[in-house]
Amino acid sequence: DAGITQSPRHKVTETGTPVTLRCHQTENHRYMYWYRQDPGHGLRLIHYSYGVKDTDKGEVSDGYSVSRSKTEDFLLTLESATSSQTSVYFCAISDGLPNQPQHFGDGTRLSIL
Amino acid sequence: AQSVTQLDSQVPVFEEAPVELRCNYSSSVSVYLFWYVQYPNQGLQLLLKYLSGSTLVKGINGFEAEFNKSQTSFHLRKPSVHISDTAEYFCAVSDRSSGGGADGLTFGKGTHLIIQP
Numbered sequence: 001d002a003g004i005t006q007s008p009r010h011k012v013t014e015t016g017t018p019v020t021l022r023c024h025q026t027e028n029h030r031y032m033y034w035y036r037q038d039p040g041h042g043l044r045l046i047h048y049s050y051g052v053k054d055t056d057k058g059e060v061s062d063g064y065s066v067s068r069s070k071t072e073d074f075l076l077t078l079e080s081a082t083s084s085q086t087s088v089y090f091c092a093i094s095d096g097l098p099n100q101p102q103h104f105g106d107g108t109r110l111s112i113l
Numbered sequence: 114a115q116s117v118t119q120l121d122s123q124v125p126v127f128e129e130a131p132v133e134l135r136c137n138y139s140s141s142v143s144v145y146l147f148w149y150v151q152y153p154n155q156g157l158q159l160l161l162k163y164l165s166g167s168t169l170v171k172g173i174n175g176f177e178a179e180f181n182k183s184q185t186s187f188h189l190r191k192p193s194v195h196i197s198d199t200a201e202y203f204c205a206v207s208d209r210s211s212g213g214g215a216d217g218l219t220f221g222k223g224t225h226l227i228i229q230p
Contacts, residue, residue: 004156040222041222042117043157045218048216056216101162102218104157106155107156
């Protein structure tokens with residue numbers, strides 16, 4: 001597997017609480033991504049980063065923020081979690097070249113009660 | 114903007130039979146195309162990709178896909194499936210002008226391949 005570690009792997013929390021998910025890579029890739037996976041929707045891009053402190057919004061960015069202070073770490077934060085954010089979250093990394101497509105982590109299963 | 118349509122949410126197939134999983138895309142720009150597989154409780158693993166050249170692309174685990182530009186399709190095929198092929202399969206596209214997915218992939222909703230003994 002590409003060196004991608006997501007933490008935590010599972011989390012249960014309550015509506016209104018802040019939640020931070022971490023993605024750590026050991027590949028020194030420039031690009032990092034956060035997707036969410038929901039039944040009937042496939043994977044949808046939340047935010048991505050193209051370098052340290054350089055981030056941009058994806059298709060479903062409302063209610064999420066991200067930060068990247070180091071090449072190896074990309075954090076996804078739910079400032080005030082809602083039940084609609086219950087999902088499986090995947091981090092992916094890429095060096096941005098088409099012949100080196102994205103590699104995915106094992107996911108974080110987040111339940112918001 | 115791009116979109117991807119996977120026409121079947123579930124495909125049941127008997128073991129050792131052939132299978133085709135369908136994928137159509139819509140885009141105003143040239144795209145790269147990918148198929149990923151997701152086994153239960155795991156992340157996504159790349160099966161194959163189409164970047165350019167031959168329209169028939171071979172991937173891992175005996176899968177292949179054919180790019181058809183006129184029909185904007187990229188169907189995935191395997192001549193003989195095994196129980197171990199039971200998984201979710203995702204078709205995805207990226208915009209060529211962005212460097213091949215640097216700004217993220219657009220995924221279809223997935224097809225659940227169910228292999229029956």
